[in-house]
Amino acid sequence: MSKKDKRVIYLKDYVKGADSLEDKIIVGSDIRPGEAVNLAVENAPVQVVTNGFDEFRVVKIKDDVNKFLENPGESLIEVTEDISMRFHQTFFGNSNKSDFLAQVRQFLGNNKFRRVRDDIFLIADELFTNFAKSANDPAKSMKFGIDANDDTVVVFCRDHFGTLNPKDMLANMQRCFDKGVKNAIKQEEGKGAGIGSYLIYTLGVGLAITVDPGKGSLVLVWLPRTAHHEDRIEMNKSLIIIEAKES
Amino acid sequence: MAFEIKVSDLNGKKCFQFSGQIDEEAEFPKMDDMPSHVLVDLKDVKAINSVGIRAWIMWFGGYPQTQFSFLNCPKALVMQMNMVEGFLPVRSEVLSLEVPFFCEDCDKEKDVLFEVGKEISIEAGQVKLNFDKSTICDSGCDPELDVNELKYFRFLLEKASEQAA
Numbered sequence: 257m258s259k260k261d262k263r264v265i266y267l268k269d270y271v272k273g274a275d276s277l278e279d280k281i282i283v284g285s286d287i288r289p290g291e292a293v294n295l296a297v298e299n300a301p302v303q304v305v306t307n308g309f310d311e312f313r314v315v316k317i318k319d320d321v322n323k324f325l326e327n328p329g330e331s332l333i334e335v336t337e338d339i340s341m342r343f344h345q346t347f348f349g350n351s352n353k354s355d356f357l358a359q360v361r362q363f364l365g366n367n368k369f370r371r372v373r374d375d376i377f378l379i380a381d382e383l384f385t386n387f388a389k390s391a392n393d394p395a396k397s398m399k400f401g402i403d404a405n406d407d408t409v410v411v412f413c414r415d416h417f418g419t420l421n422p423k424d425m426l427a428n429m430q431r432c433f434d435k436g437v438k439n440a441i442k443q444e445e446g447k448g449a450g451i452g453s454y455l456i457y458t459l460g461v462g463l464a465i466t467v468d469p470g471k472g473s474l475v476l477v478w479l480p481r482t483a484h485h486e487d488r489i490e491m492n493k494s495l496i497i498i499e500a501k502e503s
Numbered sequence: 504m505a506f507e508i509k510v511s512d513l514n515g516k517k518c519f520q521f522s523g524q525i526d527e528e529a530e531f532p533k534m535d536d537m538p539s540h541v542l543v544d545l546k547d548v549k550a551i552n553s554v555g556i557r558a559w560i561m562w563f564g565g566y567p568q569t570q571f572s573f574l575n576c577p578k579a580l581v582m583q584m585n586m587v588e589g590f591l592p593v594r595s596e597v598l599s600l601e602v603p604f605f606c607e608d609c610d611k612e613k614d615v616l617f618e619v620g621k622e623i624s625i626e627a628g629q630v631k632l633n634f635d636k637s638t639i640c641d642s643g644c645d646p647e648l649d650v651n652e653l654k655y656f657r658f659l660l661e662k663a664s665e666q667a668a
């Protein structure tokens with residue numbers, strides 16, 4: 257990757273007010289998770305990257321967003337032939353969540369996933385709930401997937417109607433970082449837990465939210481397969497928000 | 504698995520046994536006569552999601568005068584105790600928790616229950632573990648603690664310093 261890539265801004269070179277960050281890939285080595293969310297809220301759409309390997313990943317996503325939407329796992333990591341490392345499942349607005357989660361749990365039973373199992377299970381629950389709710393139609397279908405290799409596990413959910421709202425998700429995440437989860441919960445109205453996106457973001461080391469209104473949404477998280485939960489939640493996060501421009 | 508709370512008596516104390524998944528289906532009952540000290544057995548809790556975390560915090564937060572003692576905390580809840588500030592009620596303690604081990608010799612996961620005051624002690628602001636490895640897997644095996652020891656037990660330290668303050 258050349259440093260001359262016009263889409264990339266290294267945070268150390270960024271001059272506030274002089275450069276626009278909009279639609280740029282911001283690369284910094286020590287952007288804390290809450291700070292990455294603030295950057296994304298202030299400069300959407302934006303991609304915030306916190307390590308060299310992710311810079312390469314994000315450029316790849318930006319180069320071919322459609323490929324990323326069609327085969328999210330494969331476009332980010334090298335997938336293996338090993339079927340025990342791959343779980344793809346279509347579900348509908350009216351699918352039973354317990355049945356879905358039982359299949360996810362069975363897949364994650366493999367001890368290769370022992371350090372990410374509980375977290376991926378929680379992410380699967382959040383994604384299923386969020387997508388099924390936003391479908392608002394029992395017949396609409398969505399795809400959930402887990403793709404893994406020795407290093408990385410990618411978890412994603414994809415629909416073909418694009419009703420997710422990245423701004424809401426970012427605002428919820430920002431509230432949790434600013435006020436703390438307990439206070440965010442207390443101030444929340446209604447029964448929905450606005451902490452779902454915060455959890456998904458915190459449990460992974462990279463979160464991509466791609467929305468083309470009316471056409472499709474994708475939420476994708478990647479996690480290092482062997483890092484312990486308690487180390488992973490403290491790691492810096494990459495955050496990628498791609499919204500199709502209104503045409 | 505649907506969430507359920509069973510109430511029993513344990514050593515003269517009221518004990519709530521939680522089981523199943525703590526999610527949007529989980530109903531936490533309103534208790535008119537919550538005792539001043541309650542044991543909460545979490546052994547059969549399978550998972551928790553964001554709606555469950557919210558319900559948990561709101562329910563326990565509704566009984567600020569009660570001391571809750573948590574038993575048999577599964578890993579999925581220990582993670583929340585470490586990650587979500589305020590997950591453990593203000594007046595609470597954790598008496599025992601699940602600690603994951605992995606044995607490379609037999610390629611097996613072994614979850615072992617550790618008790619605070621027995622296998623786990625807090626000395627001079629640090630968590631000390633004292634356990635017999637040979638009882639965890641088959642004889643001749645060398646199972647490894649499958650967490651970051653310094654961070655997995657951190658919520659215990661935070662609770663201890665909170666209570667000391």
Ligand SMILES: [Zn+2]
Pocket residue numbers: 606607608609610611640641644645646
């Ligand atoms: Zn063994």
